[in-house]
Amino acid sequence: MLSIARIQVAxxxxxASEWGGFINYPxxxxxxxxxxxxxxxxxxxxxxxxxxxxxRFDLVLAMSEAMASQLHRLxxxxxxxIGNFVDEEALR
Numbered sequence: 387m388l389s390i391a392r393i394q395v396a397x398x399x400x401x402a403s404e405w406g407g408f409i410n411y412p413x414x415x416x417x418x419x420x421x422x423x424x425x426x427x428x429x430x431x432x433x434x435x436x437x438x439x440x441x442r443f444d445l446v447l448a449m450s451e452a453m454a455s456q457l458h459r460l461x462x463x464x465x466x467x468i469g470n471f472v473d474e475e476a477l478r
């Protein structure tokens with residue numbers, strides 16, 4: 387259900403309020419929360435594996451300072467912000 391909400395809001399941002407707070411838009415994702423909503427308990431395990439995999443990279447790229455901050459709080463220190471290259475204003 388969360389994936390459907392994300393897809394709809396990506397194409398029609400004005401309809402985000404119709405999801406009644408089901409998704410946090412606009413904003414940054416939360417890996418554990420997204421996986422849990424999409425896949426239940428298995429999603430929490432997948433999120434943990436995802437985080438462990440990120441720790442093995444020499445460098446992790448983030449799309450925003452907020453995302454980099456979230457990843458830093460999760461223990462990642464080798465981060466670089468590259469910025470969002472999608473013109474979000476044109477999509478609104």
